[in-house]
Amino acid sequence: MKIATWNVNSLRVRLPHVIEWLTQNPVDVLGLQELKLQDADFPHEAFQALGYHVAASGQKTYNGVAIVSRHPLENVTRGMLGYEDEQKRVIAATTRGVRIVNVYVPNGQALGTDKYAYKLDWLQALERYLRAQLTAYPLLAVTGDYNIAPAPEDTHDPTVWEGGILCSDAERERLRALLDLGLSDCFRLFEQAEQSFTWWDYRAAGFRRNLGLRIDHVLASRELVANCRACVIDTAPRKLERPSDHTPLIAEFELPAA
DNA sequence: ATGGCAGACCATGTCTGA
Numbered sequence: 001m002k003i004a005t006w007n008v009n010s011l012r013v014r015l016p017h018v019i020e021w022l023t024q025n026p027v028d029v030l031g032l033q034e035l036k037l038q039d040a041d042f043p044h045e046a047f048q049a050l051g052y053h054v055a056a057s058g059q060k061t062y063n064g065v066a067i068v069s070r071h072p073l074e075n076v077t078r079g080m081l082g083y084e085d086e087q088k089r090v091i092a093a094t095t096r097g098v099r100i101v102n103v104y105v106p107n108g109q110a111l112g113t114d115k116y117a118y119k120l121d122w123l124q125a126l127e128r129y130l131r132a133q134l135t136a137y138p139l140l141a142v143t144g145d146y147n148i149a150p151a152p153e154d155t156h157d158p159t160v161w162e163g164g165i166l167c168s169d170a171e172r173e174r175l176r177a178l179l180d181l182g183l184s185d186c187f188r189l190f191e192q193a194e195q196s197f198t199w200w201d202y203r204a205a206g207f208r209r210n211l212g213l214r215i216d217h218v219l220a221s222r223e224l225v226a227n228c229r230a231c232v233i234d235t236a237p238r239k240l241e242r243p244s245d246h247t248p249l250i251a252e253f254e255l256p257a258a
Numbered sequence: 259a260t261g262g263c264a265g266a267c268c269a270t271g272t273c274t275g276a
Contacts, residue, residue: 061266202263
């Protein structure tokens with residue numbers, strides 16, 4: 001079972017890329033973030049035509065998440081129970097016995113801002129939410145744009161990023177708390193090339209110069225991670241005309257017989 | 259030292275992103 005994540009930065013603009021990518025990479029599950037469109041405008045037909053099922057939670061202009069799945073989606077939920085939030089950042093569903101939680105973690109803008117406080121509060125709510133999800137669903141994958149680089153080596157230049165937004169101690173502690181629930185960062189289960197990133201700034205030729213960050217992750221529960229066979233970044237879509245600033249990350253699992 | 263690009267919106271500038 002292949003489970004992928006991709007922040008598309010406007011599904012309206014990126015739909016051709018997503019459809020082409022799914023055609024070339026027929027993953028079982030794809031978590032999308034930053035749809036930037038309302039549910040009424042979600043392009044269901046394009047995914048149906050490829051044989052995919054979709055559950056979405058969108059809003060106008062900002063945020064928005066969806067789960068695209070080759071197999072039917074069950075027990076779809078939107079948002080985090082007990083955490084009121086106008087911003088559409090969480091969607092979850094079960095497919096083939098695996099619980100998928102797909103998240104778009106707040107950016108946080110800058111340390112000390114209201115948005116930063118919201119990010120830290122939101123991450124605490126995510127911890128509570130995932131603790132409950134793990135209890136109910138031992139086979140759990142959490143896909144998403146976490147907007148946190150876990151360690152200095154997940155930035156192109158620690159002297160630029162360390163201590164700042166996406167790399168502050170408080171953010172990393174919140175991510176660590178998620179891992180401490182019994183989740184693993186699938187990417188680091190395997191030997192990887194140095195300077196491996198999932199996001200590059202549009203400005204200053206960031207991608208060409210590989211000035212990136214690794215901020216998109218697939219976390220897997222103990223029961224699921226035992227069956228993880230690979231985790232790779234696909235930089236191909238970042239090379240296309242009018243790309244998203246993020247590129248897909250794919251984790252592959254050998255599932256125990258149902 | 260700063261901004262640099264991209265997307266959305268009752269747009270011709272402003273907000274947000276990371």
